[in-house]
């Protein structure tokens with residue numbers, strides 16, 4: 001059943017384009033995600049079909065010698081076939097109850113990631129808008145969940161958002177002019193680091209829901225600890241493809257996880 005947002009929460013989301021929910025996941029749930037990530041990147045378990053394991057660009061280019069698989073990995077992406085992460089995070093009822101408050105009762109998962117920010121690499125993610133990656137609309141029926149697995153601080157590269165930027169347009173994106181940029185970490189053109197950005201420092205288990213047009217990114221991890229987060233994007237099954245657009249395909253299926261399909265929907 002949909003979580004009922006308070007008037008204050010609804011107003012905050014509408015005005016700012018994001019909402020932080022403290023303590024949505026507990027330590028045992030976060031430990032499960034952490035362990036599964038470790039097992040996947042070390043090869044202790046086989047990566048699920050269609051899952052992408054992405055090495056940090058500095059490691060891949062030999063600029064940094066990583067001491068472990070964990071130190072070498074920027075993220076695992078598209079874990080919709082993983083028998084642990086997907087049910088334990090993306091389709092868990094308490095998360096879907098919140099998602100329903102943003103996108104309505106008919107919910108599809110459209111993308112998933114466990115993001116690792118290891119020490120000793122650049123690892124920055126420039127300010128960008130996730131709608132770039134979704135060939136369907138309306139944007140208001142798409143939402144991201146992003147849950148801190150570790151404490152996320154300014155020092156270790158917490159999420160950064162530009163409040164209210166979701167009211168703007170989808171901007172053109174490009175590779176930032178940095179020496180080391182992870183694969184497909186595009187930045188919104190002309191935005192830079194934006195003077196109105198806000199750092200979302202979060203405790204483990206805190207979850208932020210955000211709009212796909214919200215400008216967001218993250219900084220470098222300047223500590224010697226890891227900064228992990230788990231994230232999933234959701235859309236209403238009623239969303240419709242843009243003219244001429246096609247589903248991304250088998251590699252990233254849109255999976256109905258609550259409610260009903262819509263004729264002509266994604």
Ligand SMILES: O=C(O)CCC(=O)C(=O)O
Pocket residue numbers: 113115117125130159216217218229
């Ligand atoms: O977790 C992060 O560092 C940022 C992730 C992000 O914004 C993304 O992958 O779109």
